[in-house]
Amino acid sequence: MADTLIKIELDKSPYENDMIHNRWHPDIPLVATVKPGDDFIVECYDWTGGQINNDDSADDVRDVDLTQVHFLSGPVGVEGAEPGDLLEVDILDIGAFKESQWGFNGFFSKKNGGGFLTEHFPEAQKSIWDFNGMFTKSRHIPNVEFAGLIHPGLIGCLPSKEMLAEWNRREQALVETNPNRVPPLAALPYADTAHMGRMPADQARLAAAEGARTVPPREHGGNCDIKDxxxxxxxxxxxxxxxxxxxxxxxxxxxxxGEITFCGAIEMAGWIHLRVNVIKDGMAKYAIKNPIFKPSPIKPRYDDYLIFEGISVDEQGEQHYLDVHVAYRQACLNAIEYMTKFGYSRAQAYAILGCAPVEGHISGVVDIPNACATLWLPTDIFDFNINPGADGPQAQANSTMDVPLSADKE
Structure with missing residues (x-):
């Protein structure tokens, strides 16, 4: 059995665990060192560090402190790894804790986090998903069950001092283009809630002021949210x-x-089994500046989809030039409106797109002025026929439950 290098206690705050950190900084001390070829297990909090409860209220999503996230386990060092190398990481296995067989999906309030469709869903909402082996379903979204494809939303290596400075420079410049935007254009350093792992207190206070927030993906990997x-x-x-x-x-x-609800996956606490190796001078040898990966050979097998198209014309009818973001947004909105014809609320439909193994594709980026993006909705996740037919959509009798709303109404 592989050793568990990092252990957590779900009933304790991640701030009490010095093998956890929530900022990126080159001086965060390594909590363990392994050799190339070693495999090991790491335990992880859910990304909020336990701020979300298994209940029917979304007040916790409304009030979540997003300056704390994400809580990461590590950093783990690998002997012999030097700048310019590639760290080869195999994900051998991954799972939920036996005592925590549930996860959550949420929409953040526009005032606190927002999301991909925040103008359409400005209020905080939440759905709870229970695990049954490899399958999951929710008491808040009936008539849907599917196999999970468990994965880390966030994984990466520490940045250099030069890279950290570049991240902060360019993200600060972006925020300055519209400093009062809600939600903001980027998550800038914020020292008050930083957890710098085993860094000594005096050093941590200074480093926290420049430590990069973990919200976006960057050159080192980070929060890429790749379901495969x-x-x-x-x-x-x-x-x-x-x-x-x-x-x-x-x-x-x-x-x-796309993890389109932002808190858009089924978030969970759990463990991950990794193996590491080093490719010397791999960045130069293969011209790599961002991570590359090989997908899992194991995935839910769905071979029947409804495919929704979107083009780069927004909800107000404004034409955009080959804008894939706008096109995918329209594909998602088209799928949401379709599912409402079967009795789902718009919030339930939105949650399904965030949680279920839908596929997003860039289908065309050359036919001016419209890019075409598609959203592939697997039909087998529903326990009824969701395909179009001559008899029209049949609303499902049990689809009267809704994703729980928070107390505030905007």
Whole structure:
């Protein structure tokens, strides 16, 4: 059996665990060091560190402190890894804790986090998903059950000092273009809630002021939310500091492409079994500046889809030039409106797209002025026929439950 290098206690705050951190900084001390070829297990909090409860109220999602996230386990060093190398990481296995067989999906309030469709869903909402082996279903969204493709939403290596400075420079410049935007254009450093792992207190206070927030993906990997990064997959991470400094967290039981509700997967606490190796000078040898990966050979087998198209014309009818973001947004909105014809609320339909293994595709980016994006909705996840037919859509009698709303109404 592989050793568990990092252990957590779900009933204790991640701030009490010095093998956890919630910022990226090159000086965060390694909590363990392994050799190339070693495999090991790491335990992870859910990305909020336990702020969300298994109940029928979304007040916790409304009030979540997003300056704390994400809580990551690590960093783990690998002997011999040097800047310019590639860290080869195999995800051997991944799962939920036996005592925590549930996860959550949420829409953040527009005032506190927002999301991909926040103008359409400005209020905080939540759905709870229970696990039954490899399958999941929700008491808040009936008539749907599917197999999970468990994966880490966030995994990556520590940045160098130069890379950290560049992240902060460019994200600060972006925020300054519209400093009062709600939600903001980027999550800038915020020292008050930083957890710098084993960094000494005096050093931590200074480093926290420049430590990068974990919200976006960047050159080192980070919060990429790639649903196919599951058991059996392999990732090649650029190394920027001695030892690499591998950290992981934000485990998802399942997710649709794009994680469109922002808290858009089925978020969970759990464990991940990893193996590491080093490719010397791999960044130069293969011209790599962002991670590359090989997907898992294991995934839910769905072969019947309804495919919704979207083009780069927004909800107000404004034409955009080959804008894939707008096109995918329209594909998602088209799927949501379709599902309401079967008795789902718009919120339930939105949650399904965030949680279920939907596929997102960039289908065309050359036919000016419209890009075409598609959303592939697997039909087998429903326990009724959701395909179009001559008799019209049949509303489902049990589809009267809704995703729980928070107390505030905007």
């Amino acid at each position: 990064l599951s058991r059996g997959s392999k990732v090649y991470f650029p190394v920027y500091v001695k030892g690499g400094g591998l950290s992981v967290g934000d485990l998802h039981f399942s997710q649709g492409d």
